[in-house]
Amino acid sequence: MKVRFSPLLATGTRTMVPTLILFSVYLLVVGHDVPGGGFAGGLIASSALLLLYLAFGTRGLTRAMPFDPGEVIGVGLAAALIAGLIGLFFEGTFLTYTYSSFSAPLVGDIKISSLLLFDLGVYAVVIGLVATALLRLGSEAP
Amino acid sequence: MPLTLSIAAYFVVAVIILMFGRRIGRAVTLVAAVPYVGQIVLVTVRWPTRDPASTESFDWIPSLGVAIGLRIDAVTLLLTAVVAGIGLLIVIYSDRYFPDARRRARFLGLLAVFTGGMAGIVVSNELFGMFIFWEVTTVASYLLIGFDDEKAAARSAALQAILVTAAGGLAMLAGFVILALESGTTTIGSLVADPPTGTTVTVALVLVFIGAFTKSAQFPFHFWLPGAMAAPTPASAYLHSATMVKAGIVLLLFLAPGFASTDVWLWVVTTTGLITMAVGAVVAMRQFDLKLLLAYGTVSQLGFMTALIGLGYTGTALAVLIAHSLFKAALFLIVGIVDKSTGTRDVRKLDGVGARLPVVAVAGAVAAASMAGIPPLLGFVTKEAAFDVLIADQAWIALAAIAGSSILTVAYSTQWWFGAFGNQQITSELDARPAYPSMVASPVVLGVLTIALGIWPGPLGKAIGEAVGQSVKLVLWPGFKPALALSTVVILSGLAVVWGVRTIGVERLPTAKELHLPTGKGIYAWSIRALNATAEFTTGVVQNGSLPVYVAVIITSVLFVPSMVWFFNWDATIDLELWNTPAEVGLALVAIVGAIAATRVQRRMASVLLLGVVGYAIAGIYVIFSAPDLALTQLLIETLTVALFALVLVKLPRRFGVRPRSLSSRSRAAVSILAGVFVTIGALITSTVTPDRSLTAAYVQQAEDAGGRNVVNIILTNFRALDTLGEITVLAAAAIGITTLVMTMRSSGTKDQA
Numbered sequence: 001m002k003v004r005f006s007p008l009l010a011t012g013t014r015t016m017v018p019t020l021i022l023f024s025v026y027l028l029v030v031g032h033d034v035p036g037g038g039f040a041g042g043l044i045a046s047s048a049l050l051l052l053y054l055a056f057g058t059r060g061l062t063r064a065m066p067f068d069p070g071e072v073i074g075v076g077l078a079a080a081l082i083a084g085l086i087g088l089f090f091e092g093t094f095l096t097y098t099y100s101s102f103s104a105p106l107v108g109d110i111k112i113s114s115l116l117l118f119d120l121g122v123y124a125v126v127i128g129l130v131a132t133a134l135l136r137l138g139s140e141a142p
Numbered sequence: 143m144p145l146t147l148s149i150a151a152y153f154v155v156a157v158i159i160l161m162f163g164r165r166i167g168r169a170v171t172l173v174a175a176v177p178y179v180g181q182i183v184l185v186t187v188r189w190p191t192r193d194p195a196s197t198e199s200f201d202w203i204p205s206l207g208v209a210i211g212l213r214i215d216a217v218t219l220l221l222t223a224v225v226a227g228i229g230l231l232i233v234i235y236s237d238r239y240f241p242d243a244r245r246r247a248r249f250l251g252l253l254a255v256f257t258g259g260m261a262g263i264v265v266s267n268e269l270f271g272m273f274i275f276w277e278v279t280t281v282a283s284y285l286l287i288g289f290d291d292e293k294a295a296a297r298s299a300a301l302q303a304i305l306v307t308a309a310g311g312l313a314m315l316a317g318f319v320i321l322a323l324e325s326g327t328t329t330i331g332s333l334v335a336d337p338p339t340g341t342t343v344t345v346a347l348v349l350v351f352i353g354a355f356t357k358s359a360q361f362p363f364h365f366w367l368p369g370a371m372a373a374p375t376p377a378s379a380y381l382h383s384a385t386m387v388k389a390g391i392v393l394l395l396f397l398a399p400g401f402a403s404t405d406v407w408l409w410v411v412t413t414t415g416l417i418t419m420a421v422g423a424v425v426a427m428r429q430f431d432l433k434l435l436l437a438y439g440t441v442s443q444l445g446f447m448t449a450l451i452g453l454g455y456t457g458t459a460l461a462v463l464i465a466h467s468l469f470k471a472a473l474f475l476i477v478g479i480v481d482k483s484t485g486t487r488d489v490r491k492l493d494g495v496g497a498r499l500p501v502v503a504v505a506g507a508v509a510a511a512s513m514a515g516i517p518p519l520l521g522f523v524t525k526e527a528a529f530d531v532l533i534a535d536q537a538w539i540a541l542a543a544i545a546g547s548s549i550l551t552v553a554y555s556t557q558w559w560f561g562a563f564g565n566q567q568i569t570s571e572l573d574a575r576p577a578y579p580s581m582v583a584s585p586v587v588l589g590v591l592t593i594a595l596g597i598w599p600g601p602l603g604k605a606i607g608e609a610v611g612q613s614v615k616l617v618l619w620p621g622f623k624p625a626l627a628l629s630t631v632v633i634l635s636g637l638a639v640v641w642g643v644r645t646i647g648v649e650r651l652p653t654a655k656e657l658h659l660p661t662g663k664g665i666y667a668w669s670i671r672a673l674n675a676t677a678e679f680t681t682g683v684v685q686n687g688s689l690p691v692y693v694a695v696i697i698t699s700v701l702f703v704p705s706m707v708w709f710f711n712w713d714a715t716i717d718l719e720l721w722n723t724p725a726e727v728g729l730a731l732v733a734i735v736g737a738i739a740a741t742r743v744q745r746r747m748a749s750v751l752l753l754g755v756v757g758y759a760i761a762g763i764y765v766i767f768s769a770p771d772l773a774l775t776q777l778l779i780e781t782l783t784v785a786l787f788a789l790v791l792v793k794l795p796r797r798f799g800v801r802p803r804s805l806s807s808r809s810r811a812a813v814s815i816l817a818g819v820f821v822t823i824g825a826l827i828t829s830t831v832t833p834d835r836s837l838t839a840a841y842v843q844q845a846e847d848a849g850g851r852n853v854v855n856i857i858l859t860n861f862r863a864l865d866t867l868g869e870i871t872v873l874a875a876a877a878i879g880i881t882t883l884v885m886t887m888r889s890s891g892t893k894d895q896a
Contacts, residue, residue, distance in 0.1 A: 031852060031855045031859075032849070032850030032851070032852050032855045032856055032859065033850055033851045033852055034851070034852055035770040035771045035774055035852060035854075035855075036771075036774075036852070036855070037771070037852070037854075037855040037858065037859065038859070039775060039858070040771070040774050040775050040778065043775065043778035043779065043782060044778065046778075046782060047778060047781060047782060050781075050782065050785050054785075069877070070877070070881070073873075073874045073877055074874075076870065076874075077870060077871065077874055080866075080867055080870060081867070084863070084867065094864075095860075095863040095864055095867070097848075097849075097860065113849060115849070115850075115859055115860065118859050118863065118866075119855075119859055121870065122859070122866065122870055125870040125873050125874055126870075126873065128874075128877060129873045129874070129876060129877045130782060130786075132877040132880055132881060133786050133789070133877070133880055134786075134789070136880050136881055136883075136884040137786070137789040137790055137880065137884065138789045139884075
């Protein structure tokens, strides 16, 4: 049986997904100054995946997603651990963060911190989990 | 620092090999050899200027006073030379032993992990640092015994070895903690320089003994070692004869200067050693598998060393340890060659191998003769030294036991050689392929060392004497003394025993079971069965498969403890302010209606949607109380939850109550109402607490210091980062759970869920 997808939803999804992903990255980056962070960002990105699933089904989601969810989870956990280990080596304590800030032309002050790496890990794990759930639980035929 | 680096090199190389081994290809053996060569060079360079006070140490957990300390003196350099030298020979041997590149890379990687741990043990100067290295060898040994992981026998042998040695390791850790508390130091050097005394210390020593005895396969823990022969032969040659099983002996050697004069040391260590020596030798006589024969021989020889240390002859024990490492590694490697070239290790099938592998047979003869204690080999020199000190100190009982076991050692050494290389007119055609030169090289080198050190033992004796601070007399020709007479008697009796056994037939000898030799194996098997039975019973009770029951159990246990606290300490006066803004009332009403409706509807999907309504209403309340972070997260979570629920619900019946319920409606209602009452009371109480504003200010201030203005996010990723790390690990586990669940459902083909 061929599944028919709603053209309205499909068009809406095509417009929404890039915006959602961009917004999720924004939330991830600004997280420690204004509302946001890795978890919220990851959830926004996940909702983009959800839209893709609803509009195009498992196959559409797989094609739109250029990665394996399991690997994303692994990379995320590794990123969070590495962020912790950076603290262990440079500051002497696990999960202490190092900062360095510098000014770039046109952009202004840029703050780089291993905290962002930790948040990135959270972000990736959340996306990986939701993607796993959508692909595994949502597949049409058992 | 060079010593620390030389040990770290093993682990670095291990990671490189295990990750990129396949891409490196043939050169993997060269890469693997690097750290071994490095340590040999280090020992050569450091030996002339060995300074007993030279140590390297760095803090590991300063708050607990735990450090990793390494020392560079005669004894540690000597042991490092044994570990790295034999290790290098094993690496060379493994190159051809594993024709498959993938297996070779995996083996060499795991071997490097092991050697890193072993090299760490022999130079450790800190109790807890040593414990870590000790456990590294335990885990590496587990992986190496279970190397052929597709074989059930290998897996269970590996499990047995790790359970026995890790249990012993835990006992040892407890002993270390007591010793550290009693003495106030964690450094082995200071501990033995000023040893604590008393009953507590005796208990601690016994615990440490258990660790040493399990590792060194002492009676009654010896049963894991023959099982460990499931490991590839190069691993057995290295771990289960030359190095890891020596870790317990090394530990006893390190502790002996401080504690060898105590009664518990003398009695426990000596008795265990003597019994082990005898049991191992007796059981070795009845073996048909060449490797198992060597395994029991190793048990026996380890008992010999333990007994010597128990009596305080640390120098002699160290000499025996070195001699044993040289000949036993060679013997195992030779079994590997025979096995590779003929396809069997069974003495009943081997025939005429000596004529086809003459060089191997000669190397085997040297090693077996050294084990038997035949002059002019190192085995003879060290055994002679042991007899000499025992006679000089008139330790007659120990002497009798050791001499008796040595007779059997001569006998099983002879049996081993004739079993492997002798002619016995079997009709079966045995095909023996020629051996690779690189595989034969290692036992030949060990054989040459055994002869050289046997003929010229002076320098070794001097080095050992300096290492343990006890003069050790290693000479090839002691003159006509009682020790020489005893050696002669032992060798002749041993040959007589061989003649006797050959006349009766080995298969007529009683087996270990028939002799009713006590062993820990029964206790081990019983504990494993009991553990499994308990686990099955508990799982049956706790995990009965009904989700409502799980939820009910979780909720009631959450309710029980805190509500008891309220019940006994009720002093709150509730002063209620109903609302701040009218919007709250509206949102609360939505939430209440949604919640009640969710319990009333019959369709699952409707119920989930109504729960979503409740969630959105609560998110609205967060907005009113200006908690944008919480509100954002709550909204997103509610949306995703409803969607994910929907995915699962399409696979379930549309309506509730189609199937029989595991929990009656009444009990469900009771649990729900209790939970509601509990949360309400909790909310009321918290609302009466006057919040401490200074806390808020402190958080804001600290968040600023940590480099952020979003306090919630800073708490999650910084102050409570470890919790968050734990939480994302749970998320990962959940993803694995989902995958497994779906996979098993598909493979078992249960379609009634749809």
